[in-house]
Amino acid sequence: MSYKYSLPKSGASKADVLKRLDAFTEMEPDMLHGRMTSYAMRGDEALQDVVHESFSRYFGHNALVRRYFPGFMQIEEEVISTVSSLISGGVDGIVTMLTSGGTESNFCGAHAAREWAKENLPHIKEPEIVAPYSIHPTFAKGCHYLGIKLTRVPLTDECRGDPEAIAAAISENTIGLAGSAPCWPHGLYDPIDKLAAIAKERGLWMHVDACVGGFMAPFVERAGYPVPPWDFRVPGVMSVSGDAHKYGYAAKPLSTINFRSEDLLQYHYVHPKEWPSSRYMAQAFSGSRPAGSTASLWGAFNYLGEEGYVDLARRAMENKQKLVDGIAAIDGLKPWNTDLTILVYGSDEIPVEQISGGMGKLGWPPAGTLEPPLMHLVIDAATEEAVDLYLRDLRLVVEKIKAGEDIEEGSLSYVD
Numbered sequence: 001m002s003y004k005y006s007l008p009k010s011g012a013s014k015a016d017v018l019k020r021l022d023a024f025t026e027m028e029p030d031m032l033h034g035r036m037t038s039y040a041m042r043g044d045e046a047l048q049d050v051v052h053e054s055f056s057r058y059f060g061h062n063a064l065v066r067r068y069f070p071g072f073m074q075i076e077e078e079v080i081s082t083v084s085s086l087i088s089g090g091v092d093g094i095v096t097m098l099t100s101g102g103t104e105s106n107f108c109g110a111h112a113a114r115e116w117a118k119e120n121l122p123h124i125k126e127p128e129i130v131a132p133y134s135i136h137p138t139f140a141k142g143c144h145y146l147g148i149k150l151t152r153v154p155l156t157d158e159c160r161g162d163p164e165a166i167a168a169a170i171s172e173n174t175i176g177l178a179g180s181a182p183c184w185p186h187g188l189y190d191p192i193d194k195l196a197a198i199a200k201e202r203g204l205w206m207h208v209d210a211c212v213g214g215f216m217a218p219f220v221e222r223a224g225y226p227v228p229p230w231d232f233r234v235p236g237v238m239s240v241s242g243d244a245h246k247y248g249y250a251a252k253p254l255s256t257i258n259f260r261s262e263d264l265l266q267y268h269y270v271h272p273k274e275w276p277s278s279r280y281m282a283q284a285f286s287g288s289r290p291a292g293s294t295a296s297l298w299g300a301f302n303y304l305g306e307e308g309y310v311d312l313a314r315r316a317m318e319n320k321q322k323l324v325d326g327i328a329a330i331d332g333l334k335p336w337n338t339d340l341t342i343l344v345y346g347s348d349e350i351p352v353e354q355i356s357g358g359m360g361k362l363g364w365p366p367a368g369t370l371e372p373p374l375m376h377l378v379i380d381a382a383t384e385e386a387v388d389l390y391l392r393d394l395r396l397v398v399e400k401i402k403a404g405e406d407i408e409e410g411s412l413s414y415v416d
């Protein structure tokens, strides 16, 4: 056999297995330096402890066959209803389905739009969805799998979705529009109210990708910060995806797809009947799902309560402001005025790739945006511990670049 790795002939002791695993985890970026990346979406360590233990209680249970587990059914009912109440923005009748992640949630939004269009726009044979250029690649993936053409429209100068250009891009095959709240690359909200108004007027579906913002925005708003309109309070919005495993602080994999009504939910369901075993009913696209993720969200909901989530949101926004002020004070750097807890900054004077390279050398996992070149930070409450260190290192790196030191360029891409 010519495979690089294969199953060891005989097993090892638990202690030995764990020791070897620990050697791997020691290779990962430390928590402190991870505080500016997706590691940040953990709240704080005391919360993570609750999340971890809650997951463990349901470690071996499969949420697909929840009918065997009356206790878990109760947990899931509480979680689903609580998510509906959060994402609804106070509107009644919202229904929530649990999924394995934003990818699946966006897939489900596009799928429901397609099935709805078969009934409501029956003349369309080659469905198309129109969205801003910054729409997440997972939405493009979903459309691809579903045979939907995704038309991505250039952004405005300030990198938001452009309602006029989007309206102009609607064709006779368009079944719906989509927008982000906020988008990942720039941390900015698309004008969801304007896009939804266009969709409503033209009789189209409107999907909102609130994967990263969905579990943060409700609490940022309650903490007293302005949040652009994005949820079901906006007339015309029909589906919203929101990731529980981001700012819901749940253990991965857990996300949600939310529909405006039971009527729209009917376009989501695919329940094949013909099978020797039974009618097959799963919540969404994936079959077996870890009950532990749902239990972990239940743990976070009940450990934090509304006050706990609002407190974490407020602290995250304060950390972002400290970083914005600190970065703005460094000559040549330009932090953007982003909407929520993603922060980006660029420079007209120094190559951002060199900042990424320099910061990477100092242990900050490189992450950025390519169009335009930006450094990309993801902030939460515990980012606090890293703010001063980050700014100190950033000042150092920028000084070196300005002094003409040869700094190796780093990556600005996110997942590659």
Ligand SMILES: *Cc1c(COP(=O)(O)O)cnc(C)c1O
Pocket (backbone or CB within 6 Å): 100, 101, 102, 103, 104, 106, 136, 138, 180, 182, 183, 184, 209, 210, 211, 212, 243, 255
């Ligand atoms: C994270 C994210 C996704 C994808 O979510 P996964 O859980 O990684 O599948 C989709 N859209 C946006 C805006 C995101 O931030």
